[in-house]
Amino acid sequence: MLEQSQLHAIEARCTQEAAPRCRTSCPLDMDVRAFLEHLAADRPREGRKLLERHLPLPAVLTAVCDHPCENACLRRDLGGSLAVSALERYCMKAVPEQSRPLIRPPKGQKLAVLGAGLAGLTAAFDISHKGFAVTLFHENTREDALLAAFPSLDRALPEAELKALEKFHVSFVSASLDEALLERCTEEYSAVFVDASCCAFAPSREETESATLLWRGNICCGGWESLTPTGAHFASASAQAGEGRKAGITLQRIMTGVSLVASREGEERKDRLHTPLDGVQPEARVLPAGESYTAEEARREASRCIRCACMQCVKECPFLQKYKEFPRVYARKLYNNASVVRGTRTANVIMNGCALCGQCEAICPEHFSMADLCLHSRRDAVERDVMPVSAHEFALEDMAQASGPEASFFVEDPALAAQGGHGATMFFPGCQLAASRGEQVLAMYRFLREKLPGGVSLHSSCCGIPAHWAGREALFASHAETLRTVWEQAGRPEILTACSSCMTALSLALPEASVVSLWEKLDNMLTGPISCSAPDVMNVQDPCGARHNEAWRNAVRSLAAKAGIRVEEARRTGEESACCGYGGLVWNAQPDVADAMAEKRAGEFSHPVLTSCIMCHDRFAEKSESLHLFDILPPTAGKAVTSTPPGLSARRAGRMALKEAALEEFLGIRPEHRHDEEPILLRIPDEVRQNMEKRYILRQDVVTAIAGIEESGAKFLNRENGHFLGSWRPRNVTFWVEYTVDDDGGFTLVNAWCHRMVVPGAIQPATKVIMEERVHA
Amino acid sequence: MSLEPNFTTDGGDWVCARCNVPLEQIKVQALYMHSAFDVFLPRCPSCGLTLIPRTLAEGKMAEVEALLEDK
DSSP states (O other), rough: OHHHHHHHHHHHOTTSSOOOHHHHHHOOOOHHHHHHHHHTOOHHHHHHHHHHHSSHHHHHHHHHHHHHHHHTTTTTTTTOOHHHHHHHHHHOOOOOOOOOOOOOOOSEEEEEEEEEEEEHHHHHHHHHTOOEEEEEEEETTTTHHHHHHTTTTTTTTHHHHHHHHHHTTEEEOOOOHHHOOOHHHHSSSSSSHHHHOTTTTOOOOGSSSSTOEEEEEEEEOOOOEEEESSSSSOHHHHHHHHHHHHHHHHHHHHHHTOOSSSSSGGGSSOOOOOOOTTOOOOOOOOOOOSSSOOOOHHHHTTTTTTOOOOOOOHHHHHHHHHTTTTTHHHHHHHHHHHHOOOOOOOOHHHHHHHHOOHHHHHHOOOOOOOOHHHHHHHHHHHHHOOOOOOGGGHHHHHHHHHTTTTOOOOOOOOOOOOOOOOSSEEEEEOOHHHOOOOOOOOHHHHHHHSSSTTTTEESOOOOOOHHHHHTHHHHHHHHHHHHHHHHHHTSOEEEESSSSHHHHHEEEEETSSSSEHHHHHHHHHOOOOOOOOOOOEEEOOGGGTTTTTTHHHHHHHHHHHHHTEEEEOOOSOGGGGGOOGGGHHHHHHHHHHHHHHHHHHHOOOOOOEEESHHHHHHHHHHTTTTEEEGGTTTTTTOSSSOOSOOOHHHHHHHHHHHHHHIIIIOOOOOOSSTTTTSSEEEEEOHHHOOOOOOOTHHHHHHHHHHHHHHHHHHEEEETTTTOEEEEEEEESSSEEEEEEOOOOOOOEEEEEEHHHHHTTTSSSSSSHHHHGGGGGO | OOOBBOOOOSSSOOETTTTOOBBBBEEEEEEEEEEEEEEEEEOOOTTBOOOOOOHHHTTTHHHHHHHHHTO
16 A cells, blocks of 8 residues: 555646646735636636735735736736736726624734835734734834835725724834834734834845744844846835745744744745646737726636646546546545545546556656556555456456467477477467457468578467456466466567567566567568558557557558558657557446547547557447558458457457467367357347447357256246246356247347346356355355 | 345246246345345245346446445
8 A cells, every 4th residue: 555655756746736827926825827717707706805815905915016927827928928917906996895804802922013014014914814913113104115115006005904904903103113123022022023125224135044034033024125137126016925924924933832944835936737838829918998907808808817737648538537637636536545444445446447558657747657556556456355356357357268278379380399499489469469360360470480580489378468457466477477387388489479568568477588579570571662452641559558669669650651651640649649448457447438548549540540459459440440550461461351350259269269270270280179169059139249248248158158047947938028038157247148049949149138246046056156155244 | 235125027027937937026135245135026936036137237236236346
């Protein structure tokens, strides 16, 4: 399980929750984006509430603010920064005061503020609103310092807001601001603030602590003048008010005896949010026709805000979109999910919905990896035995079939086998190419044997990637051992693979083996032009397994070029390629997400797509014109019986057929029973077959079920239509088959469904075994 | 967590083919992941063969299975 510190490190990589530039540039932490959102949505009252919540003396401050947010605005070069300052002034004018802050009885400690500049007034405002009494010493009238610093300020504004301060136990005392007064205040008050814009004896900014603005003892200082880039002095309202606020926090801590520096990281104004600007059209600033904005003008101007946000990964990934959050939140949810001891783990769907394809990591400016996070969570869930069984069960059964006696085989190069020799190369086509394109696998093997020096062996099995993706490390390790045994018995040959996931898995399982992509090898072997009937212009789909395998991607493009295909790159190609939905077993755990991924990716192609991964091909084939490299390369082109992707049952049958054909061709072994010999004659209409696929019901399950049901006679009869119905539970799933008995003694399947729950009396002979579950009930 | 107590067939005149008797709604226990639920299902009163209609398997039952797997 993740440590909390690890979680924080992971979370920190996602900047989506970081403040936008307008807010980080504001010393008062004004939530400008939310303010503009309110105005754009015609909610000026909400806008004013925000101003009152964030700003001290909001009427004065909005009138004199030098709005650093506008300099930081990302709209600056896209039509001009948002007119935040003018919109704030509009809002203050258009809407009456919204909040009535609670006036608390004064606490024991008292603060002295020397100087009624903007910094001093901000410190007095903030501290008094926390319930401390404040004495504010000023020279002349109490508004004079402000009016001197900001000559254009209308005197009525400070008059009203300073009067309002009196209710919050701020007393204004006219006095000469000198060191004698300072000395008296340090003794008589719990803490003192010196406004540098009003006190000649104030220290320079450098003489105070930058993080706290502490000068000495219980005295803080702020309100200095700022410098323009050309060296001119000016009073920055935002900077002075910001200093008053920062010092105010320190002063409060002095008065309450809290650490002056602890947990103040939030005050650091760091720009962390990444906001992509692609596709943001320039839009000119809306200027008020009169002196200030009308409601409509303000709404239009506020609507220009691009609402700075990152979401770059989310925009690309249907999985990240599905749960309506972003990686930082997902990390937190997965962490909480792993911490559940008793109760519902609601984030299981998050860890199992990721294709582990790595696109988000490639796109993210901070390289946040959902794949690492989700895989880690899966491993943790498996280790603690809380992984939902159904999530990956079918995929793992498929892996077992592909690497079990039914489908897996190894053939030593026949020319070398007789003398006990070993091929220098082993062709490892991968279980899905074996399932989908058996004839082409054999054609490619014949070609490789003919052309490659040193002999070539053939190993058909699963590489183990499903176990890796499912977080089942022990299964992956034991599978790796099986692969290693075969590889060592084969004389430790170089492995040629046609699947990028196999490449990933074999590199993990057999790190000492040399694993090379078939495409690189073929690119070296096929030096001249390749004649084929492929379209002239194609997009290329880079499989997620080849995201970091440049050699693979280059070889595919080189082969395409030799075949006369002009490759036009789709968006998000190469390292940023999107997954077809096969990765990470999401096709098993959450088929809806996997389908959305295939749909989205297929929609990004403007031409027929050339794939180098058979699963990419098979998943795109229904949605757009798709060719696999095997369809254009001379050794294999035209050798496929059909390019229509097989269903789940046909995949298993395809692997068995390949094994039979290979053993017969290269070892002269004929099977006693061919894989397609079934104990009953079964007809499955296409529509029913498609429903079975969706429910992960295999033809083999139906055959076994009907054969078993007919033998035992334990079935129901619908007297209305003569349909029979029975069930069969060969493993953790009960299959129900509704069928008719045909005149020729065969059967036609009408419907099939399944469930995992055990209902005694609803199961066939395996009942006894299953009943043991009752012990736990 | 409990299933709706009574589920009949998805339509049709179903009988137990082996005993040739109509089915009756009888209480049985459904079990999954260390949890048990009482539920009324169409069952052969003679041999106990119990029918699970498709709508139940793919509806409430699937929902409860998913819920229990996340427990």
